Every structure is written in C-alpha cells, then in structure tokens.
Amino acid sequence: MSSNSFYPSDFDLHLFHEGNLFKAYNLFGSHVRNEKTFFALWAPNAEKVSVMGDFNNWTGRGAEMEQVTNEGVWFLELPQNLEGSLYKFEIVSKSGRVIHKTDPFAFMTELRPQTAGVIYTLDGYKWRDENWRSKNRRSSLLYKDPIAIYEMHLGTWKKKGKGENDLYTYRELADMLIPYVKEQGFTHIEVMPVTEHPFDRSWGYQSTGYFAATRRYGTPEDFMYFVDECHQHGLGVILDWVPGHFCKDAHGLHNFDGGFSYEYENSWDRENYVWGTANFDLSKKEVQSFLISNALFWIDYYHIDGFRVDAVSNIFYWPNRDGLEANPHGVSFLQKLNKAVFAFKPDALMIAEDSSDWPQVTAPVDQGGIGFNYKWNMGWMNDVLDYMETHWDYRSQKHHQMTFSLMYAYAENYILPFSHDEVVHGKKSLLDKMPGDYWQKFAQLRLLLMFMMAHPGKKLLFMGTELAPFSEWKDLEEVDWHLLDYDMHRSFNEYFKQLMHLYKTVPSLYELDHSPDGFQWIDVHNHEQSIFSFIRNDIEGNAVIIVCNFGNCGYSNYKVGVPQSGMYEEFLNSDEAVYGGSNMVNKKKIKSVAKVFHGQPAYVDINVPPFGAIYLRCVKDKGRN
Incomplete structure (x- = not known):
C-alpha cells in the first residue's frame, strides 16, 4: 500500500x-x-x-x-x-x-x-451562482415567502421529435425553460427524478443509479449548468427523490451480491407488489449511510435546493402487513435524514409526499416530529378535485369538502399540489375534470386556480396546467404547445400569468400561510348557492377579500361582509372578458356600508359571476375619506 x-x-x-x-x-x-x-x-x-x-x-x-x-x-x-x-x-x-x-x-x-x-470526476464545473447561495436565505423565509413550484418531466416538456432519444439536453432545456417558467410566475422548478433509471416510463421513480444524473439529457456538467442557470435567474431547484424503493433490474441494487444487501431479507417486507420494486431495508445502517449520503451529494455537487421525498407513507408503514402497522426503521430513518440535511443546508426544502395522517410530519425532530419542513396536502387535493368533478347541481351536498381543510390547515406546513399524479392513467386533465360545456370548463378551472392561490399553503402545479390542456399528460409526447394557437387557451394562459404574478406580489396570499391569523371565514355556510367568502391577512393586517362562486348562476348586489369600512376595489376577477369570461366584473370602486353583516362591521354590494372568483381589497378606509 x-x-x-x-x-x-x-x-x-x-x-x-x-x-x-x-x-x-x-x-x-x-x-x-x-x-x-x-x-x-x-x-x-x-x-x-x-x-x-x-x-x-x-x-x-x-x-x-x-x-x-x-x-x-x-x-x-x-x-x-x-x-x-x-x-x-x-x-x-x-x-x-x-x-x-x-x-x-x-x-x-x-x-x-x-x-x-x-469513471468520472465531478470537480471541473465552474459555478456562477454565488449570489444565490450567499444571499441571506434564512430558514424562516421558507415559510413567509411565496412558493410556487412548477413540477415537470424533463423528457416531455419539449421534444425534438417523436423518438425515445429525441430529447433536449439539460443545457438546451435550461436556455428554453428558465425564461418560460419565470414568465409564467413560478419561484421553483421541481424535476421528476433524474437519478439514472433503465425504463423511461417509470419517469425516474424506479432508479438504479442514485448518484448518476441520467444520461438521457447529457453529462453531469450539463445538469450542473441547468441548476446554475436556474439559480442565476432566481429559480430554486427541487429534485423528486425516491428513498423508499428501487427497481429490480439485473444490473442494479436488487440481490446485489447474491444476497439482499440493500433490501429486506424477508420477502414479505422486501417486495413492493404495487410497483414491482424492492423496498430498501432502512434498518440497515449501511443503507442509511448510502441514502443520506445520496441526499447530501445532490446538494454538495449539484447545489440542489431541496427534495420532494416520494411515497413517504410507504416508509412510515410496512407495505404488506394488515392494517397500518408503523415501521419504526422507516420513521427513524426519515428523522435522521432530515436532521442530516438541515445540518448541511439549513435552508433546504424537505417536502414529504405523504398521503397518510401521520402526525407532526413537519415538526422538528427534537420536538417529536419527523423533521420535514413541508408536506403535500393530499387531503385538500382529493377533496377539492372530487368537489370540482361533481356537477354544480349537487355540490351543495359536498359543501364541507371545500371547508374541511381549514380544520387541519395549521397542523402541518402544507403545499397544495396538483401534480402529475392527478392528470395521468385515465384521471383526465384538470380542465377535463370540470363538468359542463366548453365555456363552463374553462370558467371553473380559472375559478379553481384562484381558490387555490387564496387557500393557505404553498403551491405546486404540473407542467402544462398553464395551457389548460384537454388531454391528460402524455408521457411519451411533449406538452400541447399548439393550444396557444387557440383563443380560449391563449386567454387562459394570460389569466394564469396574471394570477401567478399577483400571488407573488400580494403578501396577504402567502405571508401567514402557517398561522391562523392569516385566514378568516366570512361566509362558510352558503351551500345553497355554493359560494364561499373569506379573508387572507398579511403580517401587517392588510386584508384581501376572496369570493368564490362554484355555482352556475351569477348575482348582482351580492352582499359580502368586510373587516373595515372604506372604499374597495376588485383587483382580479376570473370572469373578465379578456380571460374568456362573461365580464361580470366590478369596474368601479365599491363603497362599503357601515352595517354589521356576516359578523363583519361592514359589507359591500358586488357582482359575483357564475363559476367565478373575485379578489377585493380596501384602498381607502373610512377614516381617511
């Protein structure tokens, strides 16, 4: 030696x-x-x-x-x-x-x-994202800042052709994608797994090479360029990451050395029958070193800002046992993982894709929590989409599905997700989930997104949502860019950009996402008309009034309680003609009436459009008239 x-x-x-x-x-x-x-x-x-x-x-x-x-x-x-x-x-x-x-x-x-x-050395790339990494990115800002995530699959955002290798490189994608995502109004890009995987249609969720950025789109330096360019243009990069299970291809981790080194010895625990994969044995210390090192590796070498951790419930619970039997090895692994990541990068985003009701997922480990700082709100997503897919004549029977999320909105730090999982495998696109005719579908999708932006929680949308596609995600073809040739889709995209940019510039819509002080119902009981009204506040007490009508009838002189007397203005209406709506808007400033209504000290009379949402704010209080 x-x-x-x-x-x-x-x-x-x-x-x-x-x-x-x-x-x-x-x-x-x-x-x-x-x-x-x-x-x-x-x-x-x-x-x-x-x-x-x-x-x-x-x-x-x-x-x-x-x-x-x-x-x-x-x-x-x-x-x-x-x-x-x-x-x-x-x-x-x-x-x-x-x-x-x-x-x-x-x-x-x-x-x-x-x-x-x-055999490859990763030390040659010259990073230029010093400003992004050195600016004061305190962990507290992760909760007070707006977060709007563009979830995407690199291979099908845009393609050069129809062949499996007609793919743009990481560098080419960066040059096209970054200005587009910024124009649409997002703050982060979430990339579906880029860890090397043998089968395209696994979308990266069945990996073999945990330390290798997939060669489909170029070299490691090409992916570094992608992240670097995102940072230089003010976009964070989140990786979809899969520490629960891995694919069973012969060259990979499965049965690695003739034994089960990475997976459980017991076949009942080892086999993931739903996905045809093998579950990591998270009780093995060497596997813990492997996976936690992998998370730090992507931060260390690729400057990744955080992870969306896939299938957390499959780690919390033993997958093949009767009932919900907790897996203590999985729980302790996740706690150890989060502690290690935050020790290495205190401002990391650690996001749990968790469909269970496991408590304190986003509470610190030293307080008995799992240690993530965000969790997908799968309950909100399921309830809201079920409500939206219900014909408006019957929505009154499901009124509670739009209000129930506020019963637990502050139990965790939530991200509201409309992800790829909701627009594949016959589930239909968001637009096509909406009942009714052509116009009604678009109106309800505009309404849904305004409701989402006003609801407590950060936001995540899958690529293509901004175009309102009728087709669900086609995982071998690119996004339906041709839709921009059609007036209604083009109008929808203009609306989408306006909504997203507005979300980022109105602190009432994001500053107090995780505090009950940031939300107040005005009228939660109007199930007959399927109209919901509520208030979002910022830290200084500035209020935005939100009115959402999920029914097909519009109303003139609709009374809504407001928290102070004064002059109000409508600063976004999903029904504006320029967005493809019927133009049932409130063009002029609205003077409140100083009379208690909806438990508020005053009210305004407004037009409420069919399948429409309105944002109002006070522009001059009565004391300054």
Whole structure:
C-alpha cells in the first residue's frame, strides 16, 4: 500500500457501518486521485469481487479487490488514471454465482439501454451562482415567502421529435425553460427524478443509479449548468427523490451480491407488489449511510435546493402487513435524514409526499416530529378535485369538502399540489375534470386556480396546467404547445400569468400561510348557492377579500361582509372578458356600508359571476375619506 493511498480509514468504516458516514460518496465508487484510480464497494455477501471494464477487456483479471473488513467493504487501487473508462463489478456470491453489477456510487453511467458505470470526476464545473447561495436565505423565509413550484418531466416538456432519444439536453432545456417558467410566475422548478433509471416510463421513480444524473439529457456538467442557470435567474431547484424503493433490474441494487444487501431479507417486507420494486431495508445502517449520503451529494455537487421525498407513507408503514402497522426503521430513518440535511443546508426544502395522517410530519425532530419542513396536502387535493368533478347541481351536498381543510390547515406546513399524479392513467386533465360545456370548463378551472392561490399553503402545479390542456399528460409526447394557437387557451394562459404574478406580489396570499391569523371565514355556510367568502391577512393586517362562486348562476348586489369600512376595489376577477369570461366584473370602486353583516362591521354590494372568483381589497378606509 503506497503512502498516498486512499485506503479506507478505520474511522470512515466505523461511521459507514454505524449509519453515519454522510459523505460516503467520497469513499465508495470510483475515484481518480494522483493519477491513480481507486475503487471501493460494499458487498457483504460476496466471496470475491473484481473490477471489470474496457481497460481489462471486461475480464476482471488484474483488478481483484481486497476485502478490507469482514463486514463486506472491498477496495482496489490501480496505478493508472482511468478517467472515462467503462466498468462494472464482477461479484462471485458465496454460492458461487457470478454477478455483474453497476457501481451503486457511479457518478455517471452509459446511456440506456447500456448499463456500465463511467469513471468520472465531478470537480471541473465552474459555478456562477454565488449570489444565490450567499444571499441571506434564512430558514424562516421558507415559510413567509411565496412558493410556487412548477413540477415537470424533463423528457416531455419539449421534444425534438417523436423518438425515445429525441430529447433536449439539460443545457438546451435550461436556455428554453428558465425564461418560460419565470414568465409564467413560478419561484421553483421541481424535476421528476433524474437519478439514472433503465425504463423511461417509470419517469425516474424506479432508479438504479442514485448518484448518476441520467444520461438521457447529457453529462453531469450539463445538469450542473441547468441548476446554475436556474439559480442565476432566481429559480430554486427541487429534485423528486425516491428513498423508499428501487427497481429490480439485473444490473442494479436488487440481490446485489447474491444476497439482499440493500433490501429486506424477508420477502414479505422486501417486495413492493404495487410497483414491482424492492423496498430498501432502512434498518440497515449501511443503507442509511448510502441514502443520506445520496441526499447530501445532490446538494454538495449539484447545489440542489431541496427534495420532494416520494411515497413517504410507504416508509412510515410496512407495505404488506394488515392494517397500518408503523415501521419504526422507516420513521427513524426519515428523522435522521432530515436532521442530516438541515445540518448541511439549513435552508433546504424537505417536502414529504405523504398521503397518510401521520402526525407532526413537519415538526422538528427534537420536538417529536419527523423533521420535514413541508408536506403535500393530499387531503385538500382529493377533496377539492372530487368537489370540482361533481356537477354544480349537487355540490351543495359536498359543501364541507371545500371547508374541511381549514380544520387541519395549521397542523402541518402544507403545499397544495396538483401534480402529475392527478392528470395521468385515465384521471383526465384538470380542465377535463370540470363538468359542463366548453365555456363552463374553462370558467371553473380559472375559478379553481384562484381558490387555490387564496387557500393557505404553498403551491405546486404540473407542467402544462398553464395551457389548460384537454388531454391528460402524455408521457411519451411533449406538452400541447399548439393550444396557444387557440383563443380560449391563449386567454387562459394570460389569466394564469396574471394570477401567478399577483400571488407573488400580494403578501396577504402567502405571508401567514402557517398561522391562523392569516385566514378568516366570512361566509362558510352558503351551500345553497355554493359560494364561499373569506379573508387572507398579511403580517401587517392588510386584508384581501376572496369570493368564490362554484355555482352556475351569477348575482348582482351580492352582499359580502368586510373587516373595515372604506372604499374597495376588485383587483382580479376570473370572469373578465379578456380571460374568456362573461365580464361580470366590478369596474368601479365599491363603497362599503357601515352595517354589521356576516359578523363583519361592514359589507359591500358586488357582482359575483357564475363559476367565478373575485379578489377585493380596501384602498381607502373610512377614516381617511
């Protein structure tokens, strides 16, 4: 062993087996240092391991690895710089079976369908996002600032053609996507998983290469450019991340060394029958080191701002047991993960995609919580979409579905999601979920989005929503850009941009998302007309009055209680003609009447359009008349 060897230290090995080596990517995998190449692998069930690649004719001869400890860590030092070479591990199991596996820590792999790892160094990119990273991004601002997330699939936002490889690169996408997303009014881009995966139509949710940005769209530096450009233009980048399960392709983590190193030994716990995948054994300390290191890796090398953690309920609970039986290993892993991420990046976004009612998901770990800082509000999404899909003649019977979310709105820090999951597999697009004729569908979608922007919680919308497509997401084709050739879709997009930019500039709509002080019902009981009215306040007490009519009848001289006397103006109406509406608007300023109504000290008489929403604010209080 040479004096400049990078042989694993006893301390690193101790941390790895303890579940606390949070930068395991600096040890494991392949690394070129001082014109030598080093390999390290965890394969506890292997009898023998060799490195095979294009540098030794894929034989493994002369590249046999040494077992460092009896706990399954293997190491090899080769005296040449093998940067750019292809390689795999040849593993002989204890039963004598020969297995060829891709390096779990590979920083780059071949383009599918090829599966070899590439010996690759990630230190060459020159970042230019210093201002983004150095400005005062206190964690408290994550709650008081507006957050509007554009969820997207890189392969189907835009395509060069119809073939599976007719894809834009990360760099090309950055140059097209960033100005577009900013124009639409979003604050963040959430990218569906870019961890390397063998099957396009898994959308990245069934990964093999957790440390490799998929080659479908270019090199690691290309993805760094994508993130860098987002930051330079004021957009955060969130990665969809899947620590619960992995795909079972032969070259991946499944049955890695002839045994079940990464997954549960027990088949009932190991098999994820819903998705055809294998569940990570989160009780294993080495698996904890692997996954937590992976999260820190994307922050460290790619400057990622946070993660949407997929299928959290599948981690909270054992997936194949009767009833809801908590998995203590999953719970403790998530707590450990969040503590590690926030210690490394205090302003990270850690977002739980959780459909369960597990308590305190967004409470700090030291207060008994799971430690995320946001959670998708799946209950709100399901209730609201069910209500919207109900014909307006029967919505009065489901009135509570639009109000129930306020019973628990402050139990967690919520993001309101209309994600890709709601517009695939026959669920229909948001527009097509709306009942009625062509005009009524558009009117109700405009109404729905204004209700969403006014409801407590940050926002997430799937790509294409801004165009109001009739078709659900087609995961082999690009977004329906041709819709902008049609007047109604073009008008809708103008409305969408106005709404999104307004959301970001009116503090009442976001500053107190997580405080009861930010919301007050005006009239919650009008189920006969399906009209809801409420107030959103900012920190200084400035109020926005929201009126949402989910019925098909418009009303003149509709009385709405307001929190102070004065002159009011309508500053957004979803029914404006320019947006494709019937133009039942309130053009002039409205003087309130100083008489108690709806429990408020005054009221205004306004026009309320059919399937319409209105935002009002006081522009001059009575004391300054």
